[in-house]
Amino acid sequence: MKEFIKQLPKAELHLHIEGSLEPELMFKLAKKNSIEIPYKTVEEVKEAYNFTNLQSFLDIYYAGAKVLITKEDFYALTWDYILKCKENNIIHAEIFFDPQTHTQRGIAFKTVISGIKEALVDAKKEFGISSEIIMCFLRHLSEKEAFETLEQSLDFKEDIIGVGLDSSELGNPPKKFEKVFNKAKEYGYKLVAHAGEEADVSYINEALNLLHIERIDHGVQAIHSETLMQRLKEKQIPLTVCPNSNIELKVFDSYKEHNIKKLLDYGLNITVNSDDPAYFKGYLNQNFFNLIENLPLEKKDIITLVKNSFKASFLSEELKNEYLKRVDKVVKEYE
Numbered sequence: 001m002k003e004f005i006k007q008l009p010k011a012e013l014h015l016h017i018e019g020s021l022e023p024e025l026m027f028k029l030a031k032k033n034s035i036e037i038p039y040k041t042v043e044e045v046k047e048a049y050n051f052t053n054l055q056s057f058l059d060i061y062y063a064g065a066k067v068l069i070t071k072e073d074f075y076a077l078t079w080d081y082i083l084k085c086k087e088n089n090i091i092h093a094e095i096f097f098d099p100q101t102h103t104q105r106g107i108a109f110k111t112v113i114s115g116i117k118e119a120l121v122d123a124k125k126e127f128g129i130s131s132e133i134i135m136c137f138l139r140h141l142s143e144k145e146a147f148e149t150l151e152q153s154l155d156f157k158e159d160i161i162g163v164g165l166d167s168s169e170l171g172n173p174p175k176k177f178e179k180v181f182n183k184a185k186e187y188g189y190k191l192v193a194h195a196g197e198e199a200d201v202s203y204i205n206e207a208l209n210l211l212h213i214e215r216i217d218h219g220v221q222a223i224h225s226e227t228l229m230q231r232l233k234e235k236q237i238p239l240t241v242c243p244n245s246n247i248e249l250k251v252f253d254s255y256k257e258h259n260i261k262k263l264l265d266y267g268l269n270i271t272v273n274s275d276d277p278a279y280f281k282g283y284l285n286q287n288f289f290n291l292i293e294n295l296p297l298e299k300k301d302i303i304t305l306v307k308n309s310f311k312a313s314f315l316s317e318e319l320k321n322e323y324l325k326r327v328d329k330v331v332k333e334y335e
């Protein structure tokens, strides 16, 4: 099954580019940019990646992002992820970035987006990997700051397909950003949001009812509401589930207790994603491997999850069909 997973072409829809910053690149950029980091060795960094919840991760993740200064740094970060896409057979990626993590430190929006975009253009040229960029608002910051970020993004609108919402979920409900998301919709952005990662189903309901999102990032807490589960099933609203992340951030105690198989069996539109792979012990294939080693997922489930990744993407119907045919071709080879 592992070989089958490796060979299947996949899309990744929930990946924070800042979360793909490997310790090696962190050290290299820290040295180049004369930024102090609180670690002496790569081993020390890895030891620090021992999280108790989302916030304990975010504190370290934002500290790590401080080494990113120039356009070339953002290019290098993104290019390293593209090389992982190649390794993991990811042929389409919809990538999150957090502009405020950088603009708050005095790095220009343009520096960030142009470094990321150039790497993605090269990824298409060199490897045929397609991609989209989604900009996330940091929900621990104010509505006003989100509005400012939304306005800044307009100069780069042709490079940004949508907006999302991430960072500290508890205490920062979706309704805080209702007006921002309504404005983003007016501007023509697609809408997604992290909801129901740590917080309860009310956050998912709010994200759907007030923010009008098209895709839910995480959403694993939906299982606690039969009404919501019915709605997600009927409307086939996609959930971008991140198994490694959920285990590392103690959303579930172990892979055996992860609810992804239950969500899938209920008929929800579930996808598998890596979230912040440099911090959560592995890229996309490793997420699938951890699942099959611990849950009774069958080959047909893997095929469904992988096909969902394309169906739930923001690709055109034509491209979705083209990519799905590529999946079917590999499936046939393994029959």
Ligand SMILES: Nc1ncnc2[nH]cnc12
Pocket: 016, 019, 054, 166, 167, 168, 169, 194, 197, 245, 275, 276
């Ligand atoms: N899993 C996650 N949840 C919320 N914000 C994030 N930013 C990066 N990863 C995140």
Ligand SMILES: [Zn+2]
Pocket: 014, 016, 166, 194, 217, 275
């Ligand atoms: Zn995330």
